[in-house]
Amino acid sequence: MGETGLRRYKLAFLLPGLLTLLAIILFPLLFTIRVSASGWDAITPELNWVGGKNYAALWADVRFWQSLARLGGMAVGTVLIQYVLGFALALLVWHDVKARRFFRLLFLIPMMTTPVIMSVIWRTILHESLGPANDLLYLVGLGPYPWLTSGGWAVVSVMIVEIWQWTPFMFLLLLAGLISLPREPFLAAAIDGAGPIRTFLNVTFPLMATVSIGAIMIRLIEASKLMETVYVLTSGGPGTASETSGYYIYIKGLRDFDIGYAASLSITYLVIMIVLLTIIGKVLHRALVGGRS
Amino acid sequence: MSRMYLFLKYSAIALWSIFVVTPFLWALTTSFKTANGVTGGPTYLPWLQYEPSLTGWKSLFGGGGGIDIVKPYIDSLIVTGSASLISIVLGSLAAYGLSRFTYKAGFVKNPDLIFFFISQRIMPPIVLAIPFFLMLKWLDLLDSRIGLILVYVALLLPIAVWIMVDFFNNIPRQIDEMAMLDGCTPFQAFVRVILPNSLPGIIVAGMFCLIFGWNDFFFAFTLTFTDTQLLPVAVVALNSSVTPWWSLSASALISIAPLLLVAFVVERFLSHGTLAGAIR
Numbered sequence: 397m398g399e400t401g402l403r404r405y406k407l408a409f410l411l412p413g414l415l416t417l418l419a420i421i422l423f424p425l426l427f428t429i430r431v432s433a434s435g436w437d438a439i440t441p442e443l444n445w446v447g448g449k450n451y452a453a454l455w456a457d458v459r460f461w462q463s464l465a466r467l468g469g470m471a472v473g474t475v476l477i478q479y480v481l482g483f484a485l486a487l488l489v490w491h492d493v494k495a496r497r498f499f500r501l502l503f504l505i506p507m508m509t510t511p512v513i514m515s516v517i518w519r520t521i522l523h524e525s526l527g528p529a530n531d532l533l534y535l536v537g538l539g540p541y542p543w544l545t546s547g548g549w550a551v552v553s554v555m556i557v558e559i560w561q562w563t564p565f566m567f568l569l570l571l572a573g574l575i576s577l578p579r580e581p582f583l584a585a586a587i588d589g590a591g592p593i594r595t596f597l598n599v600t601f602p603l604m605a606t607v608s609i610g611a612i613m614i615r616l617i618e619a620s621k622l623m624e625t626v627y628v629l630t631s632g633g634p635g636t637a638s639e640t641s642g643y644y645i646y647i648k649g650l651r652d653f654d655i656g657y658a659a660s661l662s663i664t665y666l667v668i669m670i671v672l673l674t675i676i677g678k679v680l681h682r683a684l685v686g687g688r689s
Numbered sequence: 690m691s692r693m694y695l696f697l698k699y700s701a702i703a704l705w706s707i708f709v710v711t712p713f714l715w716a717l718t719t720s721f722k723t724a725n726g727v728t729g730g731p732t733y734l735p736w737l738q739y740e741p742s743l744t745g746w747k748s749l750f751g752g753g754g755g756i757d758i759v760k761p762y763i764d765s766l767i768v769t770g771s772a773s774l775i776s777i778v779l780g781s782l783a784a785y786g787l788s789r790f791t792y793k794a795g796f797v798k799n800p801d802l803i804f805f806f807i808s809q810r811i812m813p814p815i816v817l818a819i820p821f822f823l824m825l826k827w828l829d830l831l832d833s834r835i836g837l838i839l840v841y842v843a844l845l846l847p848i849a850v851w852i853m854v855d856f857f858n859n860i861p862r863q864i865d866e867m868a869m870l871d872g873c874t875p876f877q878a879f880v881r882v883i884l885p886n887s888l889p890g891i892i893v894a895g896m897f898c899l900i901f902g903w904n905d906f907f908f909a910f911t912l913t914f915t916d917t918q919l920l921p922v923a924v925v926a927l928n929s930s931v932t933p934w935w936s937l938s939a940s941a942l943i944s945i946a947p948l949l950l951v952a953f954v955v956e957r958f959l960s961h962g963t964l965a966g967a968i969r
Contacts (some may be wrong), residue, residue: 409785413778413850414805426821427820456831510948512906512925516937526731528733560708601850603767621814642815662816
């Protein structure tokens with residue numbers, strides 16, 4: 397086959413997917429950048445030019461920066477907890493466990509369920525007087541807690557739901573990694589007489605470094621978009637106590653129809669997320685894999 | 690293994706299992722309640738604590754107080770199914786190309802192209818929501834299934850490419866070279882030889898597309914209103930202060946049911962080690 401024939405095939409494989417994605421994503425992104433320099437709102441819905449006015453305004457928008465800081469705290473917090481729990485669960489049902497296929501299946505189920513629908517169920521569970529959460533905690537002498545009506549607790553509630561929903565994803569990625577590990581290092585450790593804890597620290601954990609970074613990064617990326625759970629569970633409330641950036645931009649753009657300003661917020665949000673996630677990825681890689689690779 | 694160790698191990702498993710199933714059990718028992726079983730404070734056991742009734746389940750099919758679940762169900766199936774199918778087809782093609790050929794356009798090479806595909810997952814939905822809204826309005830596709838399918842392809846295609854590239858990389862190149870020596874064109878080699886060999890990868894990628902498509906709420910919520918309504922939007926619409934909890938629970942349970950099948954499939958592939966190659 398000639399060089400030109402191969403070239404045709406090369407492009408025939410790649411282009412349909414690439415062009416589809418470019419067409420669906422690129423236009424919206426460029427358009428958002430353009431809109432962010434306009435004063436488009438409910439009163440003047442047009443693409444005029446106001447320059448950097450929106451960006452100057454968001455600089456002083458305390459509510460935006462607070463929502464961003466809150467999102468950062470919640471994302472990093474939930475992902476770390478999910479990593480620890482997910483790793484522990486993966487180790488528990490890795491081998492030497494009765495009915496491990498059953499427990500693996502059970503542990504996967506929450507990530508298959510629709511987050512907003514489960515948040516609706518969680519909302520009834522966390523209902524202060526009619527929900528089972530406070531009722532059951534009362535049996536062991538705790539509570540009642542204002543799950544959804546006090547600022548701090550609302551954040552905790554969102555985090556609990558996120559942990560319930562997405563620890564299974566972490567579990568899935570880490571267990572898949574564990575299952576694919578080579579056997580020899582474990583045999584060597586067993587011959588050296590290493591106990592379970594030493595085997596974990598010296599063999600399992602280092603071997604899992606790359607998988608761990610991958611899993612943490614995937615979850616961080618997804619967690620950085622957190623807003624649906626907030627929308628259903630607390631509507632950002634009470635007040636703005638559990639508002640994340642995505643939810644705030646949603647209010648500004650699609651509820652107040654302050655579209656130009658919301659566009660500038662979303663571009664800023666996107667850029668900050670890309671920069672932060674890149675830095676976190678590099679730092680994690682250096683910490684867990686070290687200078688190698 | 691000491692007894693203590695085993696005890697702790699199985700306690701930990703039991704504790705997490707309880708945490709996992711609690712919301713489902715609560716939804717299940719709530720779905721059989723009526724107002725009496727809800728407003729008097731939390732109750733758990735039918736017959737003993739409240740008189741079970743089928744009101745919630747009947748409301749799914751147009752009975753009072755709930756939503757008619759049939760239309761959203763069909764819409765959700767069509768939109769998620771089509772978007773997943775399109776993403777798998779386009780994604781496998783692109784992934785195969787990226788796995789087998791070298792692309793170069795200026796400074797853009799294969800790793801950059803792969804990164805471009807995967808990096809789309811970073812995009813927060815809210816960044817795209819407003820332009821999607823205007824774009825679909827302009828194309829006259831707002832509140833339509835086709836409009837949503839387009840949007841979902843953008844969400845799912847990166848997942849398909851991400852999983853399939855690694856899968857194809859694990860299939861030895863000799864296999865396609867043999868096929869081409871036998872006179873196949875690259876495309877024939879892909880369809881006849883590579884695809885059958887990468888069925889597990891396609892299934893895994895398909896499952897992930899189904900999960901993320903079926904579970905999306907935000908785009909369905911902002912881009913459709915009355916003609917088209919997907920399940921998550923229909924269920925969340927019940928989420929108000931006067932919500933009939935029994936209808937809510939019944940519709941929630943029936944909405945997440947199909948994905949339990951997906952869980953079975955994913956667990957199979959996980960335990961057989963097939964997933965390991967796909968997700969790193």
